[in-house]
Structures are given as C-alpha cells and as structure tokens.
Amino acid sequence: MTDDHDSIRALITRWAAAVHAGDLDTVLADHADDIVMFDVPPPNEGVRGIDAYSATWPPFFQWQANGALFEIESLDVTAGTDVAYAFALLRCGTPEELSRDPANRLRLTLGLRKEHGRWVVAHEHHSFPDVSQ
Template sequence: MTADEDQIRIMIERWAAAAHAGDMDGVLADHAADIVMFDVPPPEDGVRGLDAYRDTWPDFFRWQADGAVFEIESLEVTAGNDVTDVAFAHALLHCGTPEELTEHPDRRLRLTLGLRKQHGRWMVAHEHHSFTHPTETTAEAEVRAVHQR
C-alpha cells in the first residue's frame, strides 16, 4: 500500500467515526467545496456543494443517536500517481439499527468515493451511498434480463 493510500484510508476511517458520532466538523473535513453526493434518500439527482452536503447530515445524526450502527466492514483504496492526483475508494459498511441488522444480517451500505489532491491534500470530490433493494422494480428486472442474455 502506498503512502497516499494509507493517508486516504485514515481519512475515510476518521470520516466514518465522525458520521457515527454526529460530529459535523469531522464529517465535513476533507471534502471539496464542489462535492457531488448521491445518497440513499432523495434527491435522485444528488446534492452539489459543501453547504448542500452539510444539510443532508442532521437527520442521519438523529438516527445514529437512537442507536444505529455505522461502521466500515471492508475498505479498498486506489491512489493515482503524482501526475494524476486522483484516487477512488470503495467500502462496505454495516449501517442500520440493531433490529434492521438482525433482520437483514447480510445487508451492507455500499460507499464509493472519488478523491483529488488539492494543494497537497486529499479531498473527497464525489461520494455515493447505496443499498441494494430487496425487491426489483420492473425497470430493474428488464435491465437484469438484458445483462443475463
């Protein structure tokens, strides 16, 4: 693992701990001013900018305070070289109330991050959270059928 990958891994682990603790400053740290985030709840076209990103967290913090879990299970980081100064990471997280995790023990939150180095510092420029849906919509079924041919 490279020094950049280690640095990014530590940054993501700090972010996850801050999200679980309800620490807004910790969640916002290391995020670019022009971040784009696609989250589990609406809006479907995502949120753009640090202020909009900030506005998504208070409801999550309240949910966490009621005993929900938010912890990294696995994390992979790939960092570019000094020429590209871009990196990506993907992780699986336990995310849910104890009851939800008992009912669906295999369910994971999927996290993908796009990062860029600005002034020598790694910043999250893109963040995407998703869960699989236990039931398919008609459109999903049609897309899956196309890929299974």
Template sequence: MATSDEKQIEDLIRSWVAAVHAGDLDGVVADHSSDIVMFDVPPPYEGVLGIDAYRAAWPPFFEWQAQGAVFELESLRVTAGADVAFAHALLRCGTRQDLGERPAQRLRLTVGLRKEGGRWLVAHEHHSFPLPGTAR
C-alpha cells in the same frame, strides 16, 4: 502493500466513518471539496451539490442514528494515482432491528478524491443499499 497516498486516503475515510458514527458534523465535512457531489440513499435524486448542501444533509441522518443505529466500516479498498483516487467500502449501517432482519445487508460506499495542494479531498461520494429481495 499500500502506497503512502493510499494510506493517507484510508486514514481519511476511517476518520470520516468515525465522525459519522459520533455525529460529529465538522469531522464529517472535513476533507471534502467545496464542490462535493454526493449521491445518497434518500432524495434529492439529483444529488447533493456543494459543501453547504452536503453539510445540511447530515443532521437528519444523525437524528435517525441517535435512535440506536450503527455505522461501522467492514471493508475498504483504495486505489490512488498521482492526483486522483477512488475507494470503495462496505459498512454495517442500520438499527439493531434492521440488521437483525437483514444481517447480510451492507451500505455500499464509493468515494472519488482529488489531490489539491498536496492534500486529498473527497470530491464525490456515493452511498447505496441493494434492493431487498433481489439477491441471486
């Protein structure tokens, strides 16, 4: 059974996924710390550092997504302590053609959170895809 904190974090991540899917930039940025660090699929390789850079990273994704891509949560697991937590998820992320060619491919999401003033904030976000053709 999920704790109250784990449920709050699950709701936060589900809201974030819905905001990404809708192209809602304010919803995507909500509940992220000012010092967010994001390691994303595209460059920069050193990551996206800070809320302003995080906000600036999303419009190109929304443009790509508007061409018919999906962003759908498939699975989510949350573990929460008193003031830090992490979550990992798998998402269907791609165009219909991408998903047709690689139906098992999933975007991997890992999120690190901390509680500030009684509120959970995303402090770290990591997105990745497995390398094609390397499945065992």
C-alpha cells in the same frame, strides 16, 4: 502500501468515525467545496456543494442517535498521483434492521482528488442493494 493509500484510508476511517459520532465538523473536514453526493434518501439527483452536503447530515445523525451502527466492514483504495477512488461496505442500520437482514450492507464509493497537496473527497455515493426484486 503507499503513503497516499495510507492517507486515504485514514481519511475515510476518520470520516466514518465522525459520522458515527455525529461530528459534523470532522465529517466535512476532508471534502471539496464542490462535492457531489448521491445518497440513499432524496434528492435523487444528488446534492452539489459543501453547504448542501452539510445539510444532509443532521437528519442522519438524529436517526443514528437511536442506536444505529455505521461501521466500515471492508475498504479498498486505488490511488494515482492526483486522483483516487475507494469503495467500501458498511454495516449501517439499527440493531433491529441488522437483525432482520444481517447480510445487508451500505455500499460506499468515493472519488478523491489532491488539492494543494492533500486528499479531499470530491464525489461520494451511498447505496443499498435493491432487495425488492
């Protein structure tokens, strides 16, 4: 594994731990100013920019404070010289939700780019499978 792979894995692991801890500063630390995120809750057209991205987290932290999990289960990274992507499956939910549907996983896809010699997340996409069909 290359240093870039290791750096990106560490960045994503640090981000997930910060999400679970409700540490907004660390959640934001490795994100581009022009981040684009598509998330599970609205707005369906996504959010653009670090300020809009930042505003999405307090409601999630509040929900998570009731004992919800946010844990990486699997993580794959592909890195080039200046761009990379990663995808992961996470256990995300309250104990009751995970008990009702133990196989349900949050799907995470990240697009990263190197800025001034360091990796930053430029695109983030979260989704759950549509089980209503």
